[in-house]
Structures are given as C-alpha cells and as structure tokens.
Amino acid sequence: MIKMNYYLCWFFFFFFFFFFFFGLYFSLIDYVVVFEYNLISLNSVDFLYLIYLDKICLFFISVVLFISSMVILYSIDYMGLSVSSLRFFFLILLFIFSMFLMILSPNLLSILVGWDGLGLISYCLVIYYSSLSSYFAGLITCLINRLGDVGLLIFISWSFSYGSWHFFLYNNYYSSYIVYLLIFSCFTKSAQVPFSCWLPAAMAAPTPVSALVHSSTLVTAGVYLLIRFFMGLSSFFFFFFFFGLFTMFFSSFCAIFEFDLKSIIAFSTLSQLGLMISCLFSGYVDLSFFHLISHAMFKSLLFLCAGIFIYYMGDNQDIRFMGSVCKFLPFTTSCFNISSFALCGVPFLSGFYSKDFIVDIYMFGVFNVFSFVVYYFCLGMTVIYSFRLFYYSMIYSSKFVCFSFMCDDLNLMKISIYMLVFFSLFSGCLFMWVMDFDLDFVFLPMYIKLMSFFSFFFGLLFGFELFGFSFYFFGIDFYIFNGYMWFMFGHSLYLYSFFYYLVNMGFSLMSWGEYYGGYGLSMFFYKFSDFLYLISINSLKIFLLSFFIWFFVMI
Incomplete structure (x- = not known):
C-alpha cells in the first residue's frame, strides 16, 4: 500500500494544472518572467541559475505534467x-x-544537464527488461543520443565567446555555422534522417515509457x-525542410509493411516529427509548436491503448493476432481508433486542427510542385497504416484467441485512457483558441481546400490497391528492404555483430562492461576450473613436475 501511495501522490502532484492557467494569463498580457538565483559567488565571478517563463514554456510544461500523471496512474x-x-517509478520521475x-532554463549548461539526463535515463528505461534484445536497443539509443551531445558541447564552448551561456540574450547574433551544430544535435534527439534507427529500437522499453517518450519528452526535446x-531558420536553412519531408515519406512507407504494433506507432511518431521539422524550417514556428502539443495528446493515448492490448493478449504485439479485439475490449478499442483517426486528421479531432491548418498555410509559401505532391502523398500514407490498424483490430478474424480472460472492467488503466481521450477530442480546438489561430483568415479556392480531404481518400485507395497485390508481386527483397528501415541501421548491425558475435578466448565478447564485469569474471572462473580439471585427470608427470617447481621455489 505504501508503494502505491508513491504513485498516487506523484500522480496528484503532476495533475495540478496551475501551469496551464499561468500560460493563459501570460498569453493574454504577453508576459515573460525571468527568475535569477545566485548559487555561489567567488570574488567577481557569479554562478547564476535562471528560470525563463513564457507562454510556450508554460503550455508545454502543462502538457508534459498531464501526460506524466496519466502514465504514472497507468503504471x-x-x-x-x-x-x-x-x-521503474523513480526512473520515470528522474x-x-x-x-x-531542459524546458525551464535559458542557460545552455543546465539545458545540457537535462539533455544528458534524458539520454542516460532513457537508456536505463529501454534496458529495463534486461534481455539481450533490450540491451542492444538501449545501446543504439544511447550511442546515437551521445552523438548528438557532441554538437551541443561544441555549441556551448563556441557560444562562450559571445560572453554568456544565456542563449536568449544573443539569439540574433549567432553565426550560421554555430547553428548547424544545434540542428545536428536536435536531429539526433528527434530521430530525423539519417539518425532514425534508434526510435523503433527504443520500443524495447515498457509501454508506459514508450507513451511518455514518444509523446512529450525525449523525441520532442x-x-x-x-x-x-529559432532565429530566421527559414531564410538560411530552408534545405533542412527536405530532411523533414524525407523523414515523413520514409517512416510512413516503412509503417505500411510492419506487423509489430508498437513499431507501427513508433513509425507514426517519426512521421509526425518530420512534419514538425518541415513546418519549423518553413518558418511556421507557432504552427510547429501547435502540432507538437496536439500530437502529444493522441499519441500518448495510442500507446497506452496498445499497452492494454499487449497486457491482455499475453504480451503479444503482432497485429495479425489482434483480430476482433473490439469484441472483448470495446472501450479500449474505441479509444484506440479515436486516437488513430486524430492521427489521420479526421475533422474535428485534435489532429485535424493542427494538420489541416498547416496544409492550408503551406499554400501561401514558396514551394514547388514536387514538395506539394510528396507532402500530400505522405498525408495519404498516414491514412493507410492507421486504417490498417483499424482493420486488424475491428474487422479481422479472431484467430481463435481465448476470450475467457478478456475483460474491459474499470481500472486505473481505463481511467487514464478515458481522461486522455477527452483531451484528444478537445485539445486541438482548445489550443487553437488559446493561441489565437482562429483569428487568421485563410481564403483558398474550393478545389485547393479539398485537397487534404481528397488525399485522405487517395490514401485509402492506394492502400487498398497496395495490399491487393500478391506476396510474390514485389518479391521478398522488397519486404525485407522496408521491414529493416531501408537498411538505415547498417552500422547498427555492424555494432551488433561486433559486440555479440566476436569470438575471443572461446566465448562471446558481449561488451567491455560485461567483459570486465560479472560476465567476464564468471567466464574466467569457468575456464580456470576447466584448466584445473584437465590437470587433475592428467598423468602423474604433471604432479611430479609441479612438486619439483614448488620445491625449488621454497628453497
């Protein structure tokens, strides 16, 4: 009971919504507050810690607090x-x-502390189940996040030449070369191409961790x-827009050929991150933040519903064995499909308000026909894998799954997804009103306005035709190519073969930590005992020789 009280106390602490109301007040009067704490003074040197509060910071913290409270209650x-x-609970709190x-501080050093904390604790959470596959996934996650830290460290060292680590004081004076380092670090953390392979690998973590990581914390950092x-990134760094566009296309195409439930949702997260990055480098900063908030709500709901499916189906994650799950989990399936439809941008759900508005604003930008075609094609492919999940959860046959242990009774997991489904329905409309996007007048011809609506049905048609082909139409290589993320993690497979299959001294060399740790020590004693056994069953010549050796040593 004491252990459960830990969870419940932190649930109520995080559920408190005063940050959201402060954000409303700061947005109303366009207010910014900076708190400065003098930690230590040495002669003329002051070590200060700053907290920077504005509407963006407060709104994002309120979303992180709400989703964290739901994840703790679910856990x-x-x-x-x-x-x-x-x-697990204390790792979630850290x-x-x-x-x-990372959110509250304008100081680059404290941002680095939060940035490194996210990377290291995510490694601990990914390897939580302590299996060989989770260890490999944690290794890939940690290594790619460490790669991004290099850029941030150089950025911090370089920015010290400007006189301060408070980035908002010099936001318009940084050179273009220093911003490349920041973009490199953020691309590794947000899993953009070519650093995308760690995001599906991080699915080895428990499902509540996946809901927290993929909605509002690690990948959105x-x-x-x-x-x-942001300091005019659209003017000087517009070519990064195509990185986000390619990430959308690549992840959506890989999700079509995936059968692991959590991996499909991970690819959908990757697609939405590509949408945010492309929107950001097009110059629409507020729209990118708006989609960041609306995406956090329905993506956390999608993961938590998937966790309930996995929980009640005996740790099964293959969607081909999910058939007719609506019969024994009707409420969970309804919430799951609501979040999938919000991901597609179905009208009047939270995803519709951000995605449709982004598409409308794109019409006023300077984009060529190729960008529009790829953009609408990516929106259509979102519909394909979302309705594929709908088909396997609602229409597909039951595959003789035993229904005796299935139930949809009210428990803490159902309460958490019930509260999240409410915000998945209304958060888009709420934040569109709060951030004053409803005051923007967007006038478009009818055929352009209906393009996003047509792309929805084009995605359904394309998916129906794609899955109408026989298995042998494309060949097995095509499916392997898409199932392995276009071989993007070839370097990861090299590391896997090096760390797990390199034979040295008669046993597998796992890694330097295990080689010099408990695994290596146990193997040493195992080999040493074999050596003593071989000596003991040998002839008397060895004993006689050893006797004379020790005899001369003693003399």
Missing part, C-alpha cells in the same frame, strides 16, 4: 507493485525532472529546442 496496474516497479530542466533557438 500502477501495468507494472504492478514490487521492488522492481519502484525502480526522466520527467530532466525534461523540466529536439523540436522544442529548435523552437527556442
């Missing part, structure tokens, strides 16, 4: 109550506090930092 039933679940450090450092 009481999903993870159980044990010593191991307490370790993860959230690291995100707070890079987008949030680019929004904070």
Whole structure:
C-alpha cells in the first residue's frame, strides 16, 4: 500500500494544472518572467541559475505534467507493485525532472544537464527488461543520443565567446555555422534522417515509457529546442525542410509493411516529427509548436491503448493476432481508433486542427510542385497504416484467441485512457483558441481546400490497391528492404555483430562492461576450473613436475 501511495501522490502532484492557467494569463498580457538565483559567488565571478517563463514554456510544461500523471496512474496496474516497479517509478520521475530542466532554463549548461539526463535515463528505461534484445536497443539509443551531445558541447564552448551561456540574450547574433551544430544535435534527439534507427529500437522499453517518450519528452526535446533557438531558420536553412519531408515519406512507407504494433506507432511518431521539422524550417514556428502539443495528446493515448492490448493478449504485439479485439475490449478499442483517426486528421479531432491548418498555410509559401505532391502523398500514407490498424483490430478474424480472460472492467488503466481521450477530442480546438489561430483568415479556392480531404481518400485507395497485390508481386527483397528501415541501421548491425558475435578466448565478447564485469569474471572462473580439471585427470608427470617447481621455489 505504501508503494502505491508513491504513485498516487506523484500522480496528484503532476495533475495540478496551475501551469496551464499561468500560460493563459501570460498569453493574454504577453508576459515573460525571468527568475535569477545566485548559487555561489567567488570574488567577481557569479554562478547564476535562471528560470525563463513564457507562454510556450508554460503550455508545454502543462502538457508534459498531464501526460506524466496519466502514465504514472497507468503504471500502477501495468507494472504492478514490487521492488522492481519502484525502480521503474523513480526512473520515470528522474526522466520527467530532466525534461523540466531542459524546458525551464535559458542557460545552455543546465539545458545540457537535462539533455544528458534524458539520454542516460532513457537508456536505463529501454534496458529495463534486461534481455539481450533490450540491451542492444538501449545501446543504439544511447550511442546515437551521445552523438548528438557532441554538437551541443561544441555549441556551448563556441557560444562562450559571445560572453554568456544565456542563449536568449544573443539569439540574433549567432553565426550560421554555430547553428548547424544545434540542428545536428536536435536531429539526433528527434530521430530525423539519417539518425532514425534508434526510435523503433527504443520500443524495447515498457509501454508506459514508450507513451511518455514518444509523446512529450525525449523525441520532442529536439523540436522544442529548435523552437527556442529559432532565429530566421527559414531564410538560411530552408534545405533542412527536405530532411523533414524525407523523414515523413520514409517512416510512413516503412509503417505500411510492419506487423509489430508498437513499431507501427513508433513509425507514426517519426512521421509526425518530420512534419514538425518541415513546418519549423518553413518558418511556421507557432504552427510547429501547435502540432507538437496536439500530437502529444493522441499519441500518448495510442500507446497506452496498445499497452492494454499487449497486457491482455499475453504480451503479444503482432497485429495479425489482434483480430476482433473490439469484441472483448470495446472501450479500449474505441479509444484506440479515436486516437488513430486524430492521427489521420479526421475533422474535428485534435489532429485535424493542427494538420489541416498547416496544409492550408503551406499554400501561401514558396514551394514547388514536387514538395506539394510528396507532402500530400505522405498525408495519404498516414491514412493507410492507421486504417490498417483499424482493420486488424475491428474487422479481422479472431484467430481463435481465448476470450475467457478478456475483460474491459474499470481500472486505473481505463481511467487514464478515458481522461486522455477527452483531451484528444478537445485539445486541438482548445489550443487553437488559446493561441489565437482562429483569428487568421485563410481564403483558398474550393478545389485547393479539398485537397487534404481528397488525399485522405487517395490514401485509402492506394492502400487498398497496395495490399491487393500478391506476396510474390514485389518479391521478398522488397519486404525485407522496408521491414529493416531501408537498411538505415547498417552500422547498427555492424555494432551488433561486433559486440555479440566476436569470438575471443572461446566465448562471446558481449561488451567491455560485461567483459570486465560479472560476465567476464564468471567466464574466467569457468575456464580456470576447466584448466584445473584437465590437470587433475592428467598423468602423474604433471604432479611430479609441479612438486619439483614448488620445491625449488621454497628453497
């Protein structure tokens, strides 16, 4: 009971919504507050810690707090109550506090502390189940995030030549070369091409962690930092728009040929991150932040509903065995499909207000026909894999799944998804009103306005025709190519073969940590005992020789 009280206390603490109301007030009067704390003074040197509060910071913190509270409440039933679940709970708290450090501070050093905290604690959460596959996934996640830290470290060292680490004081004076380092770091954290392979690998973590990571914390940290450092990125760095566009196309195409439930949702997260990056480098900063908030609501709901499916189906994640799940989990399936439709941009759900508005504003930009065709094609492919999930969860046959243990009773997991489905329905409309997007007058011809509506049905038609082909039409190589993310993690496979299959001294060399740690020590004793056994069964010549050796040593 004491263990559960830990969860519930932090749930109520994070559920408190005063940050959202402060954000409303700051947005109303266009107000900014900077708190400065003098940590230590040495002669003329002052070590200061700053907290920077404006409407963007407060709105984003309110979203992170709300989703974190739902994840903590969900984890009481999903993870159980044990010593191991307490370790999981404290890792979640450290993860959230690291995100707070990154959001609240305008100082690059404290941003680095939060940035490194997110990377290291995500590694601990990915390897939580302590299996070989989760260890490999954690290794890939940690290494790519460390690669992004290099750019941020050089950025911090370089920015010191400007006289301060408070980036908002010099936001318009940084040279273009220093911003390339920041973009490189944010691309690794937000899993843009060519750093996309760690995001589906991070699915080895427990499902509540995936809901938190893929909605409002780790992957959105890079987008949030680019929004904070935005200084005319659309003018000088427009070619990064095509990185986001390619990420959308690549991830959507890979999701069509995937059968793992969590991997499909991970690819959809990658697609939406590409949309945010392309929107940001087109110059629409507020729209990118708007989609960041609306996406966080329905994506966390999508993961938590997927976790309930996995929980009740005996840890099965293959959608081909999910058939007719609506029969025994009707409420969860309804919430799952609402979040999928919000992802597609179905009218009057939260995803519609941000995605449709982004598409309308794009019509006023300076884009060529190729960008528009690829953009609408990516929107259509979002519909394909979302309705594919709808088909496998609602229409597909049951595959003789036992229904005796299935239930949809009210518990803490159902309460959390019920509260999230409410915000998935209304958060888009709410934030569109709060951020004054409804005051923008967008006048377009009828045929252009209906293009997003037509792309919706084009996606359904394309998906129907694509899956109408026989398996042998494309060949097995085509499916392997898409299932392995276009071989983007070829370097990861090299690391895998090096760390797991390199034979040295008669046993597998796992990694330097395990080689010099408990695994290596146990293998040493194993080999040493084999050596002593071989000596003991040998002839008396060895004993006689050893006797004479020790005899001369003693003399």
